[in-house]
Amino acid sequence: MRGLRPQAVAARIGEIASGTARFADQWPTGQDVEILPLARRALEEVGMRYLFSEDAPTLLPFASQLFLAREVLVRPSRWAWPRWVPTPARRFRTRQQVAFTNALRPIVRRRRSSGRLGDDVLGQMLRPSSRYGLLREEAILDALPGITVATFETPSRAAGWIMLHLARYPQAAGRVAAEAALLPADPAATTSTHLDSLRYTQALVREVLRLHPPSWLLTRRATRQTRLADYTIEAGSTVLVCPYTAQRDAREHSEPDRFRPERWLDDSGSPAKPGVFLSFGTGPHGCEGAALAMAMLTLLTAQTARCYHLSEPLEPERSYRLTTFGGLATAGLRLRATLRS
């Protein structure tokens, strides 16, 4: 998708940085705070602005409801209903999709009739492409609910893991803070050159995603009989791919269970090989938003570490519950921020 390509993301770093900076600005200091809702709200705003620019505020409440509908849908249930059964969760999801689409349709029509298509992702979708020509309105309306939730759902799960690591590895957090000190005071002035200079921060984000890939289980359908290692996979079979275990394989990653962001700075190391990092998937259906996700998470991490020391609550129980059903996540994660001097 054109609007999500690395070059398109690079051109909008100032805007993304302004949005991610609000996360650090809004974090109440000196108390334990549940962090995932804060991260989600901040990333939701960044993602929606990235997709829809000045139309984002109109669509934001509908996007939040879409997210909620997905959360309800993926919650474990005692019954595995066949796909065609309209369970309350499925009906709720359908209602939210219809509401989102009804809010988006007049925006699409207004942009088309005025000729002011916009330079955001929606604007790119409204322009003809060499591959698909001019997209029909229904195709755009069908694709955008999924893309909208993708901009903030998985990134906020990733942000939870990253914040937890900043709290648990103060030295690494200090190194991120030192890099972040070189960012401009006004986030809007941040450019792709600044982002590229955050090499350790990017490595830390990648290392957290290696150890805790939010999309920890992927599926592929074999379109024809295939040999894979010593197995014959029949046409039509579903193959499960688990980035979580693959990325902790000692054949590809030395000391695979250790949190060591430096491994990504050593270009000669095995992590540089293609296919050993699967957190964004791979192949034709790999993540289209990887560049946007890396930009958002790197900036959010740098800006947070620049302002705060993070710590886990002092009580003996864990600061979060591990959940796997909607993605690998730190549900209920609570952290405390104190100002970095």
Ligand code: HEM
């Ligand atoms: C840390 C953040 C993210 C992670 C870990 C992530 C992970 C993934 C993974 C693993 C897939 C492939 C699924 C598969 O192979 O079956 C995927 C697909 C996708 N992602 Fe992301 N994603 C992230 C953020 C984003 C963002 C910000 C967007 C922006 C819109 C996005 C848009 C998409 C889309 C459109 C696809 C479907 C690609 C296709 O089927 O052709 N993702 N993502």
